[in-house]
Amino acid sequence: MALKNYKELNTVHLDVLREIGNIGTGNAATSLSAMLQKSVNISVPKINVLGYGEVTELLGGPENMIVGILLSLTGDVKGMMMFLLEKDFAHTVINGLLGQSFKDFSEVDEMGMSALQEIGNIMAASYVNAIAQMSNLTIDISVPSIAIDMAGAILSVPAIYFGNISDEIIFIQDEFNSDTDNMVSHILLIPEVDSLQKIMKNLGVE
Amino acid sequence: MNNTVTVGIADLNIAKGEDCLVTYALGSCVGICLYDPIMRIAGLAHIMLPDSTQLVNVTNQPYKFADTAIIELVKIMQQNGAHAVNLKAKIAGGAQMFAAMSNSSLANIGERNVKAVKAGLMRMHIPLLAEDTGKNYGRTLYFDAPTGTMRIKSAAKGEWEF
Numbered sequence: 001m002a003l004k005n006y007k008e009l010n011t012v013h014l015d016v017l018r019e020i021g022n023i024g025t026g027n028a029a030t031s032l033s034a035m036l037q038k039s040v041n042i043s044v045p046k047i048n049v050l051g052y053g054e055v056t057e058l059l060g061g062p063e064n065m066i067v068g069i070l071l072s073l074t075g076d077v078k079g080m081m082m083f084l085l086e087k088d089f090a091h092t093v094i095n096g097l098l099g100q101s102f103k104d105f106s107e108v109d110e111m112g113m114s115a116l117q118e119i120g121n122i123m124a125a126s127y128v129n130a131i132a133q134m135s136n137l138t139i140d141i142s143v144p145s146i147a148i149d150m151a152g153a154i155l156s157v158p159a160i161y162f163g164n165i166s167d168e169i170i171f172i173q174d175e176f177n178s179d180t181d182n183m184v185s186h187i188l189l190i191p192e193v194d195s196l197q198k199i200m201k202n203l204g205v206e
Numbered sequence: 207m208n209n210t211v212t213v214g215i216a217d218l219n220i221a222k223g224e225d226c227l228v229t230y231a232l233g234s235c236v237g238i239c240l241y242d243p244i245m246r247i248a249g250l251a252h253i254m255l256p257d258s259t260q261l262v263n264v265t266n267q268p269y270k271f272a273d274t275a276i277i278e279l280v281k282i283m284q285q286n287g288a289h290a291v292n293l294k295a296k297i298a299g300g301a302q303m304f305a306a307m308s309n310s311s312l313a314n315i316g317e318r319n320v321k322a323v324k325a326g327l328m329r330m331h332i333p334l335l336a337e338d339t340g341k342n343y344g345r346t347l348y349f350d351a352p353t354g355t356m357r358i359k360s361a362a363k364g365e366w367e368f
Contacts, residue, residue, distance in 0.1 A: 065361055147303045147304050153303060157303050163254045
């Protein structure tokens with residue numbers, strides 16, 4: 001079957017994505033734990049194909065402030081990947097790496113931004129490695145770009161990028177727990193449709 | 207009683223009387239406010255992409271594109287009593303949310319949206335009275351039907367009126 005858009009993903013496809021998500025999240029937790037120097041547990045990630053409106057609501061509404069880290073994928077798989085970190089996650093990262101606290105995002109300085117960007121980079125690499133290894137494809141990721149702003153404004157970027165193909169995206173929700181913190185991050189996986197098909201085919205799913 | 211009418215992404219709506227229009231968190235999208243000050247009818251469109259003609263299969267989503275959304279908004283405002291010659295425009299949005307995007311189709315999409323909106327307004331002979339566009343932050347836009355005032359709220363930079 002030739003996939004035309006994300007809506008055509010069936011339960012087998014979603015199971016494959018879920019498994020990629022599981023492995024990616026596991027890798028990400030390992031990296032996170034190494035960086036923060038504490039143990040990090042994960043819950044089973046939730047994976048859905050959702051419209052932008054639904055994603056915005058899940059992120060606390062269009063005006064909720066959130067960290068967005070955007071990477072583009074090139075090589076065998078083309079597309080985009082975006083990490084969305086909620087405030088408590090960003091706080092744990094900045095506190096763990098730099099020993100700084102903040103109440104409001106406006107207090108995050110350049111050092112804090114680059115710490116977040118680095119986390120995004122490492123987590124993206126964890127996911128991309130999972131996909132690349134499982135599917136035996138070469139995937140390159142770009143240098144991450146970061147923005148802290150309203151969720152709706154950040155989501156407009158992938159929405160526009162895919163505006164002419166699909167109004168839906170693959171949405172992975174991860175929950176990380178350390179002994180003291182509970183952190184939620186979201187990943188938008190937006191491969192171009194033929195790239196997604198390539199992944200599925202290489203994994204033996206038609 | 208004044209109501210607030212919410213306009214979603216790739217959507218448009220109008221307001222009369224004491225009502226107010228709002229669209230939340232414009233990023234690279236552009237919010238187009240049209241206003242007939244005599245008939246006191248306000249319209250707001252939230253577009254995502256500059257041009258519908260580059261794409262096939264868009265006939266079902268005219269509100270998504272700058273060129274088609276302006277035409278549709280004017281049409282709906284006229285059906286509700288506005289006159290095309292009275293219309294004035296104010297626009298906001300078109301930010302570049304992420305600094306370094308090497309991807310060419312996405313680079314400067316905000317700027318291209320703004321350009322396309324201006325070209326669309328020019329084709330319809332609608333004067334542009336105010337704009338708050340570009341830069342790198344998200345904006346929520348309120349557009350007030352009784353006064354035609356556009357109010358912009360941003361997370362980092364506060365609020366303005368146009």
